[in-house]
Amino acid sequence: MPELPDVEMFKGYLDSTALHKKIRKTEVSEERILSGVSQQMLARRLKGSELEETKRHGKYLFARIRGDGWLVLHFGMTGELAYYKDPHDRPEHARMVLRFENGYELAYVSQRMLGQVSITGDIESFAAERGLGPDALSGEVDRERFLEMLEGRKGMIKPALMNQSMIAGIGNVYSDEILFQAKVNPKTPANKLSVDEKKRLYRVVRRVLRTAARNGADPEKMPRGYILPHREEGSKCPVCGGKVKKMTVSGRTSYYCPRCQRRP
DNA sequence: TTCCATGTTCCGCA
DNA sequence: TTGCGGAACATGGA
Numbered sequence: 461m462p463e464l465p466d467v468e469m470f471k472g473y474l475d476s477t478a479l480h481k482k483i484r485k486t487e488v489s490e491e492r493i494l495s496g497v498s499q500q501m502l503a504r505r506l507k508g509s510e511l512e513e514t515k516r517h518g519k520y521l522f523a524r525i526r527g528d529g530w531l532v533l534h535f536g537m538t539g540e541l542a543y544y545k546d547p548h549d550r551p552e553h554a555r556m557v558l559r560f561e562n563g564y565e566l567a568y569v570s571q572r573m574l575g576q577v578s579i580t581g582d583i584e585s586f587a588a589e590r591g592l593g594p595d596a597l598s599g600e601v602d603r604e605r606f607l608e609m610l611e612g613r614k615g616m617i618k619p620a621l622m623n624q625s626m627i628a629g630i631g632n633v634y635s636d637e638i639l640f641q642a643k644v645n646p647k648t649p650a651n652k653l654s655v656d657e658k659k660r661l662y663r664v665v666r667r668v669l670r671t672a673a674r675n676g677a678d679p680e681k682m683p684r685g686y687i688l689p690h691r692e693e694g695s696k697c698p699v700c701g702g703k704v705k706k707m708t709v710s711g712r713t714s715y716y717c718p719r720c721q722r723r724p
Numbered sequence: 725t726t727c728c729a730t731g732t733t734c735c736g737c738a
Numbered sequence: 739t740t741g742c743g744g745a746a747c748a749t750g751g752a
Contacts, residue, residue: 519731537731
């Protein structure tokens, strides 16, 4: 699930639940999810402290630990957060649990464990180490910068949009939505896009991500005319009524409308 | 039983 | 150098 809009939703969730709560205990049931920090170190850093604010960069969520540093959460393909009062409600795949003084728990849930939890002193240097480009919704990515990024790229537009070192935050599902809204075929070489198409893509990237974030990244709440709720081969295109098709683009399943998104 | 899945990373190759 | 395809990671549902 977690692309930029989903992580934005997790951010709001953490903000409205676990912020400013004193941490009594940290439990990690799967050490594999930790990256660059031991269970003991993590527990020591968090104990008696609280999470004070959150930031998001691409698909990463950062929670500032009172005192020093940031807790880093990345959700992989199946991650999410859960805050609950009764430990019996602890989700099955809770890999890390913060237990607060008030008795509540915040769980980092990850069925497939493709995500990671770590600690960093500084978000900018963390992003630089991971080779993350600017966040797709940040002011850093203005139209000019976006056009420059696509300059000279010979590869297909879809993997370019999903390339986290170019822009951070767009994944498989939302790249499909963006290309559908912009009426661009996913396999179009980036350098074959007209200037108009590139400008349109820029506008659409922001509009789609903002809209999805505002609607809690819930496919059912997307505006009419979005392909997201129709990610199924043979499903009806919400714009032209034609059939949605499935194809593989650089190893990922893509849904698109051949009529609305013609090859150049 | 086999295939597939909203992410990332690494390798081989063009 | 850039970018693509495939594999790997790990788990479970259709």
